[in-house]
Amino acid sequence: MQQLTDNALMLKVKSGDLDKLGLLYERHKKRLFGFFYNMNGNPSISEDLVQNVFIRMLRYRHTFTGEGSFAAWMFRTARNINYDHYRKHKKEANQAGLTSLEYRLEDEHGLENKMEEKDKISQLNRAMQLLTPEKREVLILSKYKEIKFSEIGEILGCSEGAAKVKAHRALKDLRTIFLQLEM
Known part of the structure; x- marks a missing residue:
């Protein structure tokens, strides 16, 4: 058959x-x-x-x-x-469809956020490369490596207060470059 x-x-x-x-x-x-x-x-x-x-x-x-x-x-x-x-079963289907849609939207929103975050990190890395080596060094030590300013002062051969000022100025320059890259 x-x-x-x-x-x-x-x-x-x-x-x-x-x-x-x-x-x-x-x-x-x-x-x-x-x-x-x-x-x-x-x-x-x-x-x-x-x-x-x-x-x-x-x-x-x-x-x-x-x-x-x-x-x-x-x-x-x-x-x-x-x-x-x-x-x-329209009412049940609508509820299931909404649940599925909400899940997909949350998933898409999460994916969009992840992509946006990656873009921001890439932009930040480009901005860091545009800083002078001295300013980049201060930011890496203070923000990435989280070294105390007293130790950064020792590393740079200056006082703790001077290290804080250098880090603040470097951060200010980084912010300016970052915002220029966004445009």
Whole structure:
């Protein structure tokens, strides 16, 4: 029986050999399940809808002409089943859709924030490279390495107060360069 085409099997179902619908079910249940699962993301609803497709195909077997593709006829039926299901359960679908949409928006928002953060870091690195080596050194020691100003003063051969002033001026210059790069 496996040699029979889908069209031939459905024509046999149409003429009254209802057992052939079982062969069609075995051939196409996974494809239909995948279709419904991709549409709704719910495995149990998808299984139910696959069953409903074959029930409807049995009920409307007289409409199958055999001229076109069986798969096209079956998926047109599947689309109608899907549409009918969600029309009946519109409120539930809207809630699920909103939840899914909220999740996607949060995910997209998070991705957008990450990309923006990477851009800012790249821009900051470019601004740091445009500073004089002395100012870059002070900022690296104070902000990146978090060394105390008393120690920075020792490193630079100046007082703690002078190290703070140098770091403040370097930070001010960095801010100016950073903002210029933004434009």
